Amino acid sequence: MASIKVFNSLRPGAQVPxxxxxxxxxSWYACGPTTYDLSHLGHARNYVSTDIIRRILMHYYGFKVNFVMNYTDVDDKIIIKARRKRLLELEKEKPKRADEVRDIVFKAFTAYAESNLPLIAEDLDENNYQGRKEAAYGAVLAGGTLSGEGKPGDNEAKLKMHLNNMDSAAKSLQQGSGFDGAEDVLLPYLDSLYKETIDTSDQTIFTDLTKAMEKSFNDDMKALNVLEPDVVTRVTEYVPQIVSFVERIIEKGFAYEAENSVYFDIAAFEEAGNTYARLRPESKTDRTLQEEGEGSLSKSVEGKRGPGDFALWKKSRPGEPYWPSPWGNGRPGWHIECSVMASDKLGDQMDIHSGGIDLAFPHHDNELAQSEAYFHQCGKGEHTWVKYFLHMGHLSISGSKMSKSLKNFQTIQDALATTYTARNMRIVFLMGRWNDGVEISPDMRKQADSWETTVDNFFTNVKARLSEAGDAVQGVKNLSLADGHAKGLLDKLEQAKTDLEAALNNSFDTPTAMQIIVALVRDANVYMNDRTVEPSLFAVEKVARWVTKVVGIFGLDASATPPYDGLGWAAAGAAANVDPQTAVKPYAAVYAAVKKEVEDLGLTEPSIQTLVTQQNPDAEFTDLEKAGEKDVEKLALPYLRATSRLRDELRSTVSTSSATLAPKTKQAILSLSDRIRDYDLTDLGVQLDDRTDGPSLIKFVPAARLIAAREEKAALLAEKARQKEEARKAKEKADQEKWEKAKVPPHEYFKSDKKYAEFDGDGVPTRLADGSEVPKSQVKKLRKEWERQKKVHEEWVAKFGGSS
Structure with a gap:
């Protein structure tokens, strides 16, 4: 049995078996998203890291994992966003004059400042806003803190968010843009005026939002190659069960009704021998966290017995969705949702519960308390509802956690469109411990890029060598043919396997695992490039297939499936299940075009004539197709090999028959050779490595990367040419200026200078313009300058003719 040890938030400190x-x-329950906005990189950190551990348990250790995840589709944030969106739509539909619209925006602007920026609120308008902002908060905007000490964090991020909202509103007021640009200050203002007027019996204003955001989240997870949950639950589908769950907690004496809401009784729970706040005991009296856990719509509550008691069922106020219950119309408390859904699917105990570290208190502590209260049996001690709590570390930016509420996030959609690939992002998370915080930094990105490039190049080189040598699939089967020289590499492979297991047993230590992989790859590269002996491709292939398996387990190849027995990972965006005939068309077209151009050259060399007339890549492709081959790279190889052989023979002809080739023919061969390599094949994602001791090596590399390298090379050459031309022009200008100056005879050289009034017979100044004599020290310098001019003038006469 696997000897896994994990960091368990229920047992802080050392790892536990x-x-x-x-x-x-x-059995595993994961807290899913609150579906009120687009998912950001913080969500990616949580769910990708969770996915990595899940994959390791399933595909490395062989566990059968029952993975349950919820969608929170009723929540204070959802209610507020959906309601405000609807209120803004209604406000825009009302007929208003421009000055009436401006008045509403201005009132919203000042109300927002009073609520969030009290230091600048008094007598504020859009014209004095910028000055007041700089005076009051300039230090924070420059990177400082509100207190003047320490590093900026969440409070500073929140302040910047409020100021950004005010910036947009002030600009809108100055430009007379109406509601445009002022939405962030306008929405809370409209909500304060009209929230109770919304008809919430029609819950579509809420469900339309949550359904759209749930779909967006699912699309993001698919794009990130996150496995789908085995079971999905939604709060709105569980309201009757939640009511029954709350009733049972009341019956057991651990909850009470107050003002049509129901609260968990922490004191009664602890008096019965249970422990509250097992995850974060130091936070149990933190009023700020308690209030955040209750939600922004529940700040003023009546009838609570203890300050930390939390809502199991909330009385719905006007403007909030509601469901019937024994305590009146209301809605579930935030924490009770997960308790009911997880217990329904996984019973009275689960192995793993996971979520972001920010959920530890109060959400997960309250979940534990109410669930253990529900399953509590007198005289049997504390009930264990969760065996292992796994909390994913924050993703932070500039010292504060990435958060929707702080608006300091980059959406997953935007990140994938502009900054990351899914593989690249996953590598970033694999290079950090799942339970540690991750700070976005350029260095972190560079390390991930370097790791990916090293492994990617290794796969490319191994596949190229194996394709050149023959059928790669037979490599491992014929491993017995490997000579003793391969033993050192194979020993390193076995050690890597041992080290990887130790790393994964160590609470899924993926940073160490990533180091093990890249170290083995570098050892294999050194072995493969050792020119003193012929390396065993069988040993290299075995290493490559093991690395392929591990990166597959880690989810780094979206096209791969267990047991990950392939070789290498698929290029990002690689098509799957492509029709073979369709797949090879571009490669066949390049070969046909190259063959035609070679024929048109009219070369008579027998070696070239043989290739032109006897190569039959179509037949080779047909054999592969009949055999059921689906790998596009293997299907394309007959055409690529035929093209490469023609090109190699053309290059050889230039080398061996250079003296007999007409200059025009030689130039045509060289141009065709370069174009095949740099354009025809590059545009197909094929790199040819020219070698002096054998045929060119065919490598499959993403076309975008090859094209980018080609364009970068072209840009460098263009820049060199530009600099050379600029230098030529500068020299030409300098020469022109030099000879223009040299044209002047020495006796005329100083006479155009108004500083001097008299000159000697050679034209050297003797008196200044004021009638005084030129100082002797200066006369010496002038004489030297005259001699220099005499010399260059003589050079000019000799070069261009003429006389002084």
């Missing part, structure tokens, strides 16, 4: 309640099986 991971022993699921049922051998070979893992």
């Amino acid at each position: 991971f022993v699921p309640k049922e051998e070979g099986k893992v």
